[in-house]
Amino acid sequence: MPGQSGATAPLERVIAAMAAKQWNVGGRLHAELTDHIPSYRAVPRELLDQIWQRHFQRALAVVREGSVPAPEDFDEADVARDRVTRGVPLSDGLRAFRRALSAIRDLFIAEATERGLDPGVIVDRTKCLWELADVASVRIATVHRQAEVASALFDARRRADFLRGLLYGTLRAAEIHSGAAIYGLDLSRPYRAIRAVPNGKVGPDALERSLESHGRRNGGCALLTVLDEAVAGVVEAKPEIGDLEVTAGLGPPTDLAAAHGSFRAAGRLLEAARAYGLRGVYDLSDLSWRVAVVAEPELAELLLDRYLRPLEAEGEFGALIEESVRGYLEWGRHIREVARRAHVHVNTVRYRLRRFEELTGTSLDAPDTSVELSWALAARELGTPPRGPAGPAHGGVP
Incomplete structure (x- = not known):
């Protein structure tokens, strides 16, 4: 130097x-x-x-x-x-x-x-x-x-641990209170558990960020994480997802201490929405009794045997009968509306409905028939295949 x-x-x-x-x-x-x-x-x-x-x-x-x-x-x-x-x-x-x-x-x-x-x-x-x-x-x-x-990794793990305990009901009251304070959750307000999976190319991590952003719009609160390849957490209100490719189940509103019950419901709703091939966020008011169709496969099989599989022996005509019966229920039992939409004469629809009653041994005017037939048709939407050697397979909506 x-x-x-x-x-x-x-x-x-x-x-x-x-x-x-x-x-x-x-x-x-x-x-x-x-x-x-x-x-x-x-x-x-x-x-x-x-x-x-x-x-x-x-x-x-x-x-x-x-x-x-x-x-x-x-x-x-x-x-x-x-x-x-x-x-x-x-x-x-x-x-x-x-x-x-x-x-x-x-x-x-x-x-x-x-x-x-x-x-x-x-x-x-x-x-x-x-x-x-x-x-x-x-x-x-x-x-x-x-x-x-x-x-960031530590915070993500801590948040995931908190949400996992919250959603599975393993947290003590003191842990819920401290976690709520950390993550800005208001213990005096109800929250809804959500469970979501991506539909398109977006991964769970990107879906988490998008859903959290949607959930926080209009001053709302959302706390989410990735659990078992799905996005799970709590939101204050039903997210408006726009073009986001996602299928989600949304549980009922509840206080944080009971979020595990809302989460169980969200899981059932997600399972049902996926089974029907739906995109979006669905709660019980959206899917109603159709959730039970997914959860009760044995009952679905019984009702398919009773109401739809007898039509299979009729071949293509059986499929037309099923189409008319479905329209009859969907359009409030208005035979003329069913005929108009199917582009056939009203007497054709009447004949198909009468043939349905003959093949199944039931009456379309009976209250139980309406409930059970709707259940069977919903099960058919899930892709339940026909059974037996007779007739063509109808895996979806005719």
């Missing part, structure tokens, strides 16, 4: 003078940081003093030795974790660090000039301090981002 051999004593005097002014400079720097970087007001003075001590002593070592430590020798992980926890952005952390190094560099130049240090040494050590600022900034940025990722 220029002038190194003859500059040891003068350089040490400069370093001693700098050390004597460490805390005066540190006090001014602290006031400057809290004035110009608001996020640093959340950092206690004693912590700022500790990191100032670390930066200052490292800078003095660079001035003394004329070399900069390797990036891996900078231990900034504890500082990064603290700043992330306190919500200090990386940009603010880097601004604070560079202000600190600038103050140290200005102090060195002032003391070195006043004591007549060799100009070559001044230039060399000033360059070293610039390099220190660059190397340390890169290292600080790296560990800060690592700390952000670690913090």
Whole structure:
């Protein structure tokens, strides 16, 4: 280094003078940081003093030795974790660090000039301090981002654990209260459990973010996570999903302590909506008794045997009978409306309905027939195949 051999004593005097002014400079720097970087007001003075001590002593070592430590020798992980926890952005952390190094560099130049240090040494050590600022900034940025990722993963796991306990009913009352405080849930308000799966190419993580965004519109609250490849959580109101490719079940509103009951209902509703091939968010008012069709396959088989499979022996005509019976129920038993929509004569519809009654041994005017036949038709919508050798297979709506 220029002038190194003859500059040891003068350089040490400069370093001693700098050390004597460490805390005066540190006090001014602290006031400057809290004035110009608001996020640093959340950092206690004693912590700022500790990191100032670390930066200052490292800078003095660079001035003394004329070399900069390797990036891996900078231990900034504890500082990064603290700043992330306190919500200090990386940009603010880097601004604070560079202000600190600038103050140290200005102090060195002032003391070195006043004591007549060799100009070559001044230039060399000033360059070293610039390099220190660059190397340390890169290292600080790296560990800060690592700390952000670690913090995000921890928060995600903690949120998932809270929601899993809430939705499966394993949390104590105190845990529900503390979790609600952390995540901004109002214990005095009802919430609805939701369980959703993506329909298109979007993954569960992206679906979680989209649903949470939709759920929070209009001032609502939504807390969601990914559980078992599905998105699950609580919302205040039914989300408006727009073009989002999702199928979801939405449980009834309840207080948080009973959210597990709402979640069970949401699971049944999701299962039913998927079985019917539906897209969107569905609650019990949307699907009504059709949820039970999915949940009771044995009863569905019984009613299919009673009302629809007898038509299979009629071949294609049996399919036409089923079409007319379905229309008869859908259009309020108005035979003329059924005929109009099927583009056939009303007597054709009457004949098909009468033939249905003959084949099944039932009466379409009987209340039980309407209920049971609707159940059987809904089961047919689920893709329940015909049974037996006779007749063609009708896997969907005729």
